[in-house]
Amino acid sequence: MTRLFASREALLAGVIALLLVLIAFRFPGFVTPANLASVFNDTAPLIILALAQMIVILTRCIDLSVAANLALTGMVAAMLNGMGVPLALILCGVVMLGAAMGAVNGLLVWKLDIPPIVVTLGTMTIYRGIIFLISDGKWINAHQMSDGFKALPRIAFLGLPMMSWIAIAITLGFAVLVGRTALGRSFFAVGGNPHAAVYTGINVGRTQFAAFVIAGAMAGLTGYLWVARYAVAYVDIAGGFELDVVAACVIGGVSIAGGMGSVGGAVLGALFLGIMKNALPVVGISPFWQLAISGAAIIIAVAFNARQGRAPGRIILKEAA
Amino acid sequence: MSILRKALTTAALASVLLAGAAQAETKRIALVVKALGIGFFEAAAKGAEEAAKELGDVEIIYTGPTDTTAEGQIEVINALIAQGVDAIAISANDPDAVAPALKKAMDRGITVISWDSGVAKDGRQMHLNPSSSPLIGNMIIKLAADNLPEGGEVAVLSATSTSTNQNTWIAEMNKVMGNYPGITVVGTVYGDDLADKSYREAQGLMQTYPNLKAIIAPTSVGIVAAAQAVTDAGKAGQINVTGLGLPSEMAGHVKSGASKSFAIWNPIDLGYAAATIAYNLSNGATAEAGGTIAMGRMGDVTLDDNLEGAMADPFVYDASNVDEFASIF
Numbered sequence: 001m002t003r004l005f006a007s008r009e010a011l012l013a014g015v016i017a018l019l020l021v022l023i024a025f026r027f028p029g030f031v032t033p034a035n036l037a038s039v040f041n042d043t044a045p046l047i048i049l050a051l052a053q054m055i056v057i058l059t060r061c062i063d064l065s066v067a068a069n070l071a072l073t074g075m076v077a078a079m080l081n082g083m084g085v086p087l088a089l090i091l092c093g094v095v096m097l098g099a100a101m102g103a104v105n106g107l108l109v110w111k112l113d114i115p116p117i118v119v120t121l122g123t124m125t126i127y128r129g130i131i132f133l134i135s136d137g138k139w140i141n142a143h144q145m146s147d148g149f150k151a152l153p154r155i156a157f158l159g160l161p162m163m164s165w166i167a168i169a170i171t172l173g174f175a176v177l178v179g180r181t182a183l184g185r186s187f188f189a190v191g192g193n194p195h196a197a198v199y200t201g202i203n204v205g206r207t208q209f210a211a212f213v214i215a216g217a218m219a220g221l222t223g224y225l226w227v228a229r230y231a232v233a234y235v236d237i238a239g240g241f242e243l244d245v246v247a248a249c250v251i252g253g254v255s256i257a258g259g260m261g262s263v264g265g266a267v268l269g270a271l272f273l274g275i276m277k278n279a280l281p282v283v284g285i286s287p288f289w290q291l292a293i294s295g296a297a298i299i300i301a302v303a304f305n306a307r308q309g310r311a312p313g314r315i316i317l318k319e320a321a
Numbered sequence: 322m323s324i325l326r327k328a329l330t331t332a333a334l335a336s337v338l339l340a341g342a343a344q345a346e347t348k349r350i351a352l353v354v355k356a357l358g359i360g361f362f363e364a365a366a367k368g369a370e371e372a373a374k375e376l377g378d379v380e381i382i383y384t385g386p387t388d389t390t391a392e393g394q395i396e397v398i399n400a401l402i403a404q405g406v407d408a409i410a411i412s413a414n415d416p417d418a419v420a421p422a423l424k425k426a427m428d429r430g431i432t433v434i435s436w437d438s439g440v441a442k443d444g445r446q447m448h449l450n451p452s453s454s455p456l457i458g459n460m461i462i463k464l465a466a467d468n469l470p471e472g473g474e475v476a477v478l479s480a481t482s483t484s485t486n487q488n489t490w491i492a493e494m495n496k497v498m499g500n501y502p503g504i505t506v507v508g509t510v511y512g513d514d515l516a517d518k519s520y521r522e523a524q525g526l527m528q529t530y531p532n533l534k535a536i537i538a539p540t541s542v543g544i545v546a547a548a549q550a551v552t553d554a555g556k557a558g559q560i561n562v563t564g565l566g567l568p569s570e571m572a573g574h575v576k577s578g579a580s581k582s583f584a585i586w587n588p589i590d591l592g593y594a595a596a597t598i599a600y601n602l603s604n605g606a607t608a609e610a611g612g613t614i615a616m617g618r619m620g621d622v623t624l625d626d627n628l629e630g631a632m633a634d635p636f637v638y639d640a641s642n643v644d645e646f647a648s649i650f
Contacts (some may be wrong), residue, residue: 010340029528042521142549143573143647154553231549232517237516251616277518281525286509 008253011067015301026283037160043274044167045070045222045256049241050248050270051174051263052218057249058187058196059208060258062117063110066219067241068127069101070149073223073231075131078140078233081149090149094220101127102216106209116208124242131235142231170218183210190295191258235237237273248273251301332501347380350599351401352592353382353394353411354385354439360650362412367593369410372596379600382406391418398422401431408599409495413440420444432603435593439629447608447624449595453631457492457539457565460584460635464563465535468581472503474524478547478564480514480540483546490539507533512543515639519546523562527554527557538564544583548574554625564617568638568646575643588650593631594619 024031030039049066054064073094080090101123108119142150153163178184189197190207197204227233252269254261276297280290323542351367354362366383373379384401386393391414399422401409409426413419423433423444433440436449452460458618465475477494479487491509498506506528512519519542526552536551537545544566551560557579566583574580594616606614607626611620622630638646 027529034530038524042524059424070368140569141545141570141573143576226517230520230546231573232545233514239515241517278521278525281522284529288511 009262009264009268010270011304012252012265012301016268016272017274019272019279021146023275023283025281027279030276030279030282038272039165039278040167040271041161041164042278043270044163045226046241046244046248046274047167047270048170048218048222048225048253049245050266051170052133052215053185053245053249054089054254054261054263054266055178055184055211055253056116056173056208056215057246057254058191058258058261059204059211060191060213061208061214062120062247062256063102063105063212064117064242064248065101065105065124065127066215066245068124068131068242069216069219070226071235071239072101072127072131072236073098073220074227074237075135075140075223075233075235077224077256078149078227079134081145082140087148087152091221091224093094094224095217095281096220098220098223099217100212102212102214102219103209105216106212107280109212110205110209110279117159126191128235135235140227140233145228145231148229150231153225163229166221166225170221171267177214178263183207187211192262193259247298253299265301269301272297324628330548341356345523347378348376348408348603349380349382349404349406349408349562350408350410350596350603351382351384352596353397353401353409354383355412355414355507356389356393357385357387361588364588364649365412365595366420366644368589368592369596371589372593372600372617376597377594377601380594386414389414391415391589394419395422398426402426402429406431407428408434408603410434410436410595410599411440411445412437414438416441416444416582427638432597432599434595434602436591436606437447441628442627446602447598448627448629449591449622450596450629451591452633452635454489455493455496456631456634457584458490458495459500460637461490461537461539461564462497462504462506464582464637465537465561466501468505468561468563469504469534472505473530474505474530475532476507476530476536477509477536478519478522478526478536478538478540478541479509479511482511482539486516487539488626494537512538512540512544512546514540516542516546519543520550523547523550524554527556527560533560535561535563538562540558540564540612541566541570544580545570545574548577548579552577565635567650568643569648569650570649571638572643575638582637582639584635584637586632587646590619590636591632593617594622598622 017272020031034308053063077090077094100278105120105123107112109116128145153161157165165317186207189202190204194204226238248270252255252265254266276294364648373381384397386397387412394414409431416439420441423440429431433445434447435445439448456593475490510522512522512524523536536547538547544562544564548562551557551562557577561582562580565585567585571580571583597617598614601615602608608624610624610626613623615621619633624630
């Protein structure tokens with residue numbers, strides 16, 4: 001199992017390297033270390049949310065409300081900043097608010113047994129609606145935010161902005177969570193075979209709830225980072241970003257049917273998409289082709305994963321159930 | 322109910338007749354807006370008051386529903402008909418839904434014009450657009466060129482590749498490029514009106530064209546994102562971000578130097594022009610295709626076959642006036 005994962009990640013890393021070589025042919029400036037660092041920094045929110053989405057998908061759920069959660073917590077963060085709340089409190093606040101919104105998703109899935117795609121489709125719209133209610137549809141702009149609020153993601157430390165370091169720290173945190181804790185292992189157990197998981201004493205609903213809460217907290221944190229980085233908050237920020245997040249997971253080899261995936265895969269999937277997004281504007285491809293190329297890359301990556309995903313182990317588990 | 326309504330109508334008619342006698346003294350012009358409490362329209366009302374002061378014999382009634390619905394506006398229009406106002410200048414929530422009520426008003430001899438957001442042709446005597454596509458197309462390149470006396474490379478950051486407004490403006494811009502020698506448009510990219518994609522596209526422009534001197538973004542999301550990208554790249558002052566944006570959203574970026582100037586319609590001028598046109602039409606001027614109507618200090622408006630006219634070039638905002646307007650809209 002681990003060897004399969006390792007090879008899949010190696011394959012994706014190879015594809016990314018090939019992609020970089022191809023881009024370098026058309027635009028050599030793209031592969032300079034400084035630019036690669038800026039691409040990584042730009043991809044940081046996608047990495048954080050792809051990891052969050054991964055643990056939700058591992059438990060056979062999906063969270064379509066991450067982008068709306070991000071937008072709402074981002075708006076709240078900007079509003080709190082406008083009221084003069086200190087940054088440390090805002091950071092705690094957004095993580096807790098995000099977790100609370102994730103908990104709403106989790107409770108509906110756990111206690112009412114509603115399919116996660118329906119729950120999060122609903123809460124996605126509700127959260128966007130709440131942004132409109134609290135903001136009155138108005139924007140919060142760069143000059144209405146304090147300098148400290150906007151500066152945190154940009155502070156450079158050892159050559160990388162703080163936003164990149166946060167993404168790295170969260171990646172390490174998820175690696176420990178998924179690989180070294182009972183909760184992390186139960187995500188796999190619940191997704192791989194829920195019935196067997198029950199027999200081993202794992203509460204399936206509560207595990208899914210935990211995944212949603214963690215995903216929500218991450219979306220909340222990203223909400224602050226997003227708003228501080230782009231220095232603007234309004235109803236539609238990160239519109240459609242939930243689909244990028246799911247795409248990053250799928251490209252990274254996280255099985256949409258649950259139970260399979262890895263931290264490295266999700267990060268590489270996010271990086272792949274991030275490189276595509278940053279490279280397309282500079283390689284001089286007509287914007288009319290860019291969407292088609294992004295889409296084709298996703299389908300090719302997924303088709304590849306689907307072929308690789310036919311591991312005999314899974315089929316035996318299915319029959320055992 | 323119908324008796325009451327009849328009585329009210331009679332009373333209204335009577336008041337119209339009575340008002341007819343007093344007409345020579347003051348014209349009552351109603352400025353009907355999409356909803357009360359919106360900064361843009363409050364500013365337009367300020368402009369209308371300015372017109373009233375200038376004209377002398379005008380009373381402005383600033384009114385509208387509390388939310389942006391056509392039903393609310395119809396109620397307001399009916400109340401204005403009952404009050405027997407001389408003219409109605411409306412920014413409509415729905416071009417067709419308010420037309421019958423406005424037709425009724427015109428039948429009673431009330432002058433009706435629409436401004437900002439238009440009404441179907443048979444529901445008004447003329448429509449005043451804040452600007453026109455050729456004027457906007459010319460303005461966005463002029464804003465870039467004015468700050469580049471020696472010429473240079475500029476790029477366009479648009480909304481989506483299919484958005485009609487932006488494509489029309491860019492096409493109009495390309496038509497007048499000959500008037501700006503030395504300025505070359507090196508590329509057009511699309512930020513899809515998403516802050517993150519626009520930011521990334523602006524970064525891409527800066528990388529692809531190291532000699533880039535200006536980014537023109539004729540979209541309010543794009544101009545803000547591009548200004549932030551330029552600031553983050555440490556190029557504020559070297560690359561000028563310009564285009565169409567709102568003063569409240571751009572104030573910070575003008576201060577940081579990322580944007581020297583940008584444009585959008587001026588709601589004060591718009592309210593002023595609407596009130597003046599309504600006054601002139603009510604005093605005997607006629608609205609006909611190809612004809613012109615005076616707008617006081619804003620000059621004359623020329624009407625097309627659809628009885629629509631464009632007020633003026635978009636208004637330019639820079640460090641000298643952006644703060645004053647940032648509190649308005």
